[in-house]
Amino acid sequence: MKTCVIFNPSAKGNKARHFRHELEQIGTQCALKPTTAAGEAQRLAAAAVSEGFDNIVAAGGDGTVNEVLNGIGAVPGGFDRSRLGVLPLGTVNVFARELGIPLTIEEAWNVVRQARERRIDLPCIEFAGPDGRQKRYFAQLAGAGLDARAIELVSWPLKKRIGPLAYVWAGFKALLDAPPRITAAGDGRSETGELALVGNGRLYGGTFRIFPRADPSDGLLDVCVFPRARLLTVIRCGVPLVLFGRLPVRTYRAFQASSFTLTSATPTALEADGELIGHLPATFSLRPTGLRVLAP
Secondary structure: OOEEEEEOOOOOOHHHHHHHHHHHHHHOOOEEEEOOOOOHHHHHHHHHHHOOOOEEEEEEOHHHHHHHHHHHHOOOOHHHHOEEEEEEOOOOOHHHHHHOOOOOHHHHHHHHHHOOEEEEEEEEEEEEEOOEEEEEEOOOEEEEEHHHHHHHHOOHHHHHHHOOHHHHHHHHHHOOOOOOOEEEEEOOEEEEEOEEEEEOOOEEOOOEEOOOOOOOOOOOEEEEEEOOOOHHHHHHHHHHHHHHOOOOHHHOEEEEEOOEEEEEOOOOEEEEOOEEEEEEEEEEEEEEEEEEEEOO
């Protein structure tokens, strides 16, 4: 089987440096496709599908995984023609953690070499973009409201210095904004609040089990709506999450659906896999077991 690895040759951090040390060995077993600009991983992934690569591996964080995922999806029949692999080099690597992909380069590469296929659901969002309605796939998580606004406010130089704590700082800045009112509606359910999170897996932020019922292969997305998303809410949720790994039941409303909408009367940021993609309104749908991944 033909395999290619898409990576950013100028990525910083210990994982990226270690990966570059392994490139000579990895390069004898696959094709290497380095990116030269932001967003190019998507174009390279689409080209790899057209070139007949069976396995397309995203070497990077969740943002790189999302770009490669959407590159595969940009080609007609791409998800039937190619499988997605991951070498986790990012700050958090939520998708890799969800699938049990090892976080060390050597072990993650062994998963790719073993070529064991797992089929999981493929979520999709149609949303309001700068050029009208747009469509984007995501692997693990999407959100609207406080968490998307925090991503919008993240200082990338600060992220390079302090890692995930940059999101915490941006989150406190986002709390100063007037919160939106977001309505999630689908499959006979409707909930309104100030923050909506959507999961195709259990994890949020790499370790927190925000969606305990979630299964990436059950044909459903998990929707979690917080009636309030203020500083007090963050404190009430944060302590139980850190200590017990779960949210207090009274702080949120949850339901599962195969399709639903998120709407808001005010401009509200929307993120997918930790990347800001646009604004509400958005329509979510799912292709059951539509994504082929290389995983243990």
